Amino acid sequence: MDGAVPLFRMEGISKRYGGVRALEKAELSVSSGSIHAILGENGAGKSTLIKVMAGVVAPDEGRMTLDGREVTFASPAAANQAGIVCIFQELSLVPELSVADNIVISDPPTRFGMIDRKAQRRIAEEALARAGAADIHPLALVKDLPLSRRQMVEIAKALARKPRILILDEATSALTATDVAKIFGVLKRLRLEGLALLYISHRMNEIAELADQCTVFRNGRNVASYAAGTKSDNEVVELMIGREYSHIFPPKPARASVAAVPVLEARKLSWTDRLDNVSLTVGAGEVVGLGGLDGQGQRELLLAFFGVLRGLSGQVLIDGRPVAIASPAGAREDGIGMALIPEDRKTEGLMLPMTVRENLSFAALDRLSKAGIIDRAAEQRLIDDMVGLLAIKTAGLDIPVGALSGGNQQKVVIAKWLMRQPRIILLNDPTRGIDVGTKQELYQLMRKLADAGAAILFYSTDYDELIGCCDRVLVLYDGAVKRELVGAEITERALIASALNIHGEESPVSLGANA
Amino acid sequence: MKDWRYWLAEQRGTLLALGIFIVMFVIYTSNHPAGFTANVVQTAANKGVLLAFVAMAQTLVVITAGIDLSVGMIFTLTNCLASWLVIGTGIETAFGVLAVLGTGLLCGAINGAIVIYGRLQPIVATIATGAVYFGIALLLRPFPGGSVNEDLADALTGRLFGVVPASLVVLLAVVLFVWVPFSRSVLGRAAYAAGSSETAAYMSGVPIRRGKFAAYALAGLLAAVGGLFLTFFTYTGEAAYASGNAYTLFSIAAVVLGGVSLFGGKGSAIGAIFGALAFRTIGDLLFVFDFDPLWQPLFQGVILLIAVSLGAFALFRVRNRLEWFL
Numbered sequence: 001m002d003g004a005v006p007l008f009r010m011e012g013i014s015k016r017y018g019g020v021r022a023l024e025k026a027e028l029s030v031s032s033g034s035i036h037a038i039l040g041e042n043g044a045g046k047s048t049l050i051k052v053m054a055g056v057v058a059p060d061e062g063r064m065t066l067d068g069r070e071v072t073f074a075s076p077a078a079a080n081q082a083g084i085v086c087i088f089q090e091l092s093l094v095p096e097l098s099v100a101d102n103i104v105i106s107d108p109p110t111r112f113g114m115i116d117r118k119a120q121r122r123i124a125e126e127a128l129a130r131a132g133a134a135d136i137h138p139l140a141l142v143k144d145l146p147l148s149r150r151q152m153v154e155i156a157k158a159l160a161r162k163p164r165i166l167i168l169d170e171a172t173s174a175l176t177a178t179d180v181a182k183i184f185g186v187l188k189r190l191r192l193e194g195l196a197l198l199y200i201s202h203r204m205n206e207i208a209e210l211a212d213q214c215t216v217f218r219n220g221r222n223v224a225s226y227a228a229g230t231k232s233d234n235e236v237v238e239l240m241i242g243r244e245y246s247h248i249f250p251p252k253p254a255r256a257s258v259a260a261v262p263v264l265e266a267r268k269l270s271w272t273d274r275l276d277n278v279s280l281t282v283g284a285g286e287v288v289g290l291g292g293l294d295g296q297g298q299r300e301l302l303l304a305f306f307g308v309l310r311g312l313s314g315q316v317l318i319d320g321r322p323v324a325i326a327s328p329a330g331a332r333e334d335g336i337g338m339a340l341i342p343e344d345r346k347t348e349g350l351m352l353p354m355t356v357r358e359n360l361s362f363a364a365l366d367r368l369s370k371a372g373i374i375d376r377a378a379e380q381r382l383i384d385d386m387v388g389l390l391a392i393k394t395a396g397l398d399i400p401v402g403a404l405s406g407g408n409q410q411k412v413v414i415a416k417w418l419m420r421q422p423r424i425i426l427l428n429d430p431t432r433g434i435d436v437g438t439k440q441e442l443y444q445l446m447r448k449l450a451d452a453g454a455a456i457l458f459y460s461t462d463y464d465e466l467i468g469c470c471d472r473v474l475v476l477y478d479g480a481v482k483r484e485l486v487g488a489e490i491t492e493r494a495l496i497a498s499a500l501n502i503h504g505e506e507s508p509v510s511l512g513a514n515a
Numbered sequence: 516m517k518d519w520r521y522w523l524a525e526q527r528g529t530l531l532a533l534g535i536f537i538v539m540f541v542i543y544t545s546n547h548p549a550g551f552t553a554n555v556v557q558t559a560a561n562k563g564v565l566l567a568f569v570a571m572a573q574t575l576v577v578i579t580a581g582i583d584l585s586v587g588m589i590f591t592l593t594n595c596l597a598s599w600l601v602i603g604t605g606i607e608t609a610f611g612v613l614a615v616l617g618t619g620l621l622c623g624a625i626n627g628a629i630v631i632y633g634r635l636q637p638i639v640a641t642i643a644t645g646a647v648y649f650g651i652a653l654l655l656r657p658f659p660g661g662s663v664n665e666d667l668a669d670a671l672t673g674r675l676f677g678v679v680p681a682s683l684v685v686l687l688a689v690v691l692f693v694w695v696p697f698s699r700s701v702l703g704r705a706a707y708a709a710g711s712s713e714t715a716a717y718m719s720g721v722p723i724r725r726g727k728f729a730a731y732a733l734a735g736l737l738a739a740v741g742g743l744f745l746t747f748f749t750y751t752g753e754a755a756y757a758s759g760n761a762y763t764l765f766s767i768a769a770v771v772l773g774g775v776s777l778f779g780g781k782g783s784a785i786g787a788i789f790g791a792l793a794f795r796t797i798g799d800l801l802f803v804f805d806f807d808p809l810w811q812p813l814f815q816g817v818i819l820l821i822a823v824s825l826g827a828f829a830l831f832r833v834r835n836r837l838e839w840f841l
Contacts, residue, residue, distance in 0.1 A: 040605035056718070077720030092718035096780035097704070098521070105708060114699040139521035157719075173617045300835075309835055 014063030022048040024220040035197040040217035054086035055079030057123030072378035083164035095143035100124035121217035127160035132182035167198040251445040261320040269314035272302040276479040282455040290459040291469030297479035298459040307341045313469040339417035339448045343428040349413035386415040407438030477501045528774015529786035536793035546803040559607030560680035568741030570769035570791040571784040572734040580710040580779025581637035585761030586738045592652040593742025598661025598752025599640025601737040608664040623735020627728040652754040659753035668747035694784045706730040
């Protein structure tokens, strides 16, 4: 804002992951003594941007300057050295070490070559006090602390490194309201001390309270920078909209009257601090989407249905009957017939070194075998059906599934579950990292299965998909359903506004006129 | 909470191992025909420290979330080497000791280099190097034999002031001069951090590779101290395959008994020492009760099974079942 040389500048930064461009000639400049907010929807490039800044990811092109001099960071340690410290969303604390050990971990004080525990303790206590977390004992093990306390330790750890630029990536998402207030006090003090703070958050009220300067990212580039408070929430949403539509979706059927009894129903599901009184219904033939920003409880909700979470409160009903699903094996049983297409196919969906054939028949082995012996002929018939139905491209059924392309691997995961003819299909961001052609096939398939009577619950971080595939979308925020969008209400604008939990009911946001 | 409570929580595994050891040792000596005498303690100490050194070695590697299946073979190799070199005048003997320890250090460093820079899994890498180390041992001593500087051997396996077993004093010295500096150094902390969460450690700029390398190398050194002591007890070297393997497996048992987590990041070599002493005492318990020695492996196995089961209770508290497999 003032004409002085910015403390830190990024110019023309690009980064590609395979065919996906995460950053495209992005620019950013950060000045001392100010709080700079970064906004953008899922996949807009925010995370990649700060990873580049913090030395975690090397950019493909572009330059960065600090104090006017060009810099490159080979590792997080190098960025730290230069005074750039990042508090990541995924905590970077070592669980088995104590709070004090963690706070000084990058550069422990030493005496005669050994770590000086007294000095370490002193540094830790100071840092905790600065972060407003003096209630945390420096000798406590990090793994014994609840998530909100760990987040405070993370902040103390960052402060102990005496940063010039402090990056906070969703750093308040796990905090209690009291802690957030404390942290805001700390951040404002740091601003007075002349630090440059970069603040990434999806909470508009936090940004309104803290930020001096805002930059909006979309499709990997910075599309607007403005002084905080000069744009309304709706204008901000407007800036974030504008993804390029690249997928073709099958037509949605006219909304039929949904059967009186939903196939899948949840009543007031709660689990730790991740799910908060979630109620929903999915009828036969319906594709219901789960929207919202990444990490608002969508995954946990799917895992809850699938019997993975313990200590769940609330009720799950199948065909109107309350059921207790105790494990994934229970979820796939005949009376329930549930299938979950997991997000990480490499660890949760497939046994990579095993063959395509073996992977395909895993979930259905009980149906294909008599007295523990697999009926090879029946197995072959079913596998042939599936390979044909999904058009899985493979050099053979007896090659390791790890040798297939990402899209075909994902098809194997889906085929594996379809072999059981599930009535309820949960999809956890199934198109992440697969090619456009396969994506389109999956959209068609999803609609085909729904038309055949399946109830589909579909979580996606890609708003396009939610708009193109879903009959209804439930938007989650902080583990609770904040909004239900039906039919023509499902627009990018409405999805973003409700994902950010902007209360703009009287504004034209919900009309979605220009989608 | 007060500071001492945190200390207690941190040392729980070590203290539990100490407790098991004391109880076992009291049962052992009170039923021993000779009772609690300097002689009985000395014999027990001499048998115990061998496993204690190897278990310390194993601890260092296990802390980094690895495992070293070659410790028993380094122990055997250095025993064979010592039976050639640790002999003659004082100076010659001293050089021999240094050569033996240096060999152990080198073996450990090779393991570390393969695991860290070659990116092989520790279990595979150390099975292979263990076979190599044993192969060399066999070439050095195709038949049991050799000799050792008996003055030194007797001094280190005897008693100080007529009561204190000298081997325990050496064990204490190794703890003070190897383990304590390591565990309190930046490298030691890096080894713990890497074992607990390598990603978090990396993101924090911790020298993970150097920490792990130091752990593997020092493990070799500690196994060599064990091998040296074996030579002092037996006056000979022997490339005994079964014994080397047994030491490897017992070292893992001792580590677990000593409260060191096989998942890495947690535990101390002192716990492993008590684990080793307790494991040895449990094994010897049957003798004082005049059981058939045939029962020893079975008995030891059952006790070990009970001890390791204690560690599994934490799983009952997990609320997201997918975390079971992390």
